[in-house]
Amino acid sequence: MKFALGWVAAIAVTAGAAAAEERSPVVVELYTAQGCAACPPADVVLSKLRDIPGVIPLALHVDYWDYIGWIDAFGQAAFTQRQNAYADIRNERYIYTPQMVIDGTRSVLGGDGMAVMDAISAAKDAPRPVALRVERDGNALHIIAETAIARPMIVQLVRYMPEEEVQIEGGENAGQTLTYVNIVTQLEQIGAWDGSAALDLSQNIEGDQPAVILVQEAGPGRILAAATAP
Numbered sequence: 001m002k003f004a005l006g007w008v009a010a011i012a013v014t015a016g017a018a019a020a021e022e023r024s025p026v027v028v029e030l031y032t033a034q035g036c037a038a039c040p041p042a043d044v045v046l047s048k049l050r051d052i053p054g055v056i057p058l059a060l061h062v063d064y065w066d067y068i069g070w071i072d073a074f075g076q077a078a079f080t081q082r083q084n085a086y087a088d089i090r091n092e093r094y095i096y097t098p099q100m101v102i103d104g105t106r107s108v109l110g111g112d113g114m115a116v117m118d119a120i121s122a123a124k125d126a127p128r129p130v131a132l133r134v135e136r137d138g139n140a141l142h143i144i145a146e147t148a149i150a151r152p153m154i155v156q157l158v159r160y161m162p163e164e165e166v167q168i169e170g171g172e173n174a175g176q177t178l179t180y181v182n183i184v185t186q187l188e189q190i191g192a193w194d195g196s197a198a199l200d201l202s203q204n205i206e207g208d209q210p211a212v213i214l215v216q217e218a219g220p221g222r223i224l225a226a227a228t229a230p
Contacts, residue, residue: 024128025226026120027214028057029101030110031083032180034072035065035171040178042098042110047181055120056212056226058160060184062097070171074164074183082187082220089219104216104223130195132225134213139206141229143191143213145199152218155191155201159209160184185209192218205229 030046032039049057061074062083083095090107098110103123108115129149135142143155161183168176186209193199193215205211211229216222 023054023124024132025054025056025228026123027103027212027223027226028055028116028120029104030057030059031062031079031095031097031099031101032059032110033062033065033075033097034166034168034173034178034180035068035070036097037172038111039098040173040176042100043178043180045111045113045116046100047179048113049116049120050181052120054124056228057182058158058184058212059180059182060187061180062095064095065097065171068171070168070174073166074180074185078187079184085220089221104220128225130215130225132213132215132227134227134229136211136229139204141203141205141211141213143199143201143203145193145215145225147195147224150195153193153195153224154189154216154218154220155193155199156214156216157186157188157190157203157205158184158212158214159186159205159207160212161209 028049030042032043046057046059049055060079061072062080063075063077064080066072086101087095100108100110100116102119106119108119130145130147132145163181164183165177165179168174168178190203191201213227214223215225
């Protein structure tokens, strides 16, 4: 209980500090699965991160737990591939759930709330080399970015469902009703950029799911900027 109260208190302090000073958002990717018994505490941690201004929490459900008897309807092979790509960049020999990746660089156990908060704090202190602005007009996004660096970067569109409750009928969590938040339904590259000139990009979107734009070093590497569509 002391551990839980500690990281919840850290969230409250971080939320207050972030509200007082506008900062570039930190992106937290949780690799999770409905069939993983260790994942529900991490799903709760992710839900608490929604209370922190300047943090974009995203749940990417992987598909490699489906074999144990419960198919995760949110799982996508593309998210497993993205997690593998992160592991390759860091020379890690395996992937696991629940894993949180903060800004594409720091990796922590998703259920360890204090470690997650420490990683977010470190990411907030890191310099942001890309200035990103996203404007929305109906179903059209206008994406504008500038930087003083020159390197291969990719521009990605993320769409997500804010919250869903699921009755789990198989796998390690059978019999539980679990709530998931910020469930990523789409993550695709919509552009490439080398930073030699300002980025000016338009993108059509459909539906009412929230949208996020990421500018990330190719690899995938560090997330250099992120913005939500208004």
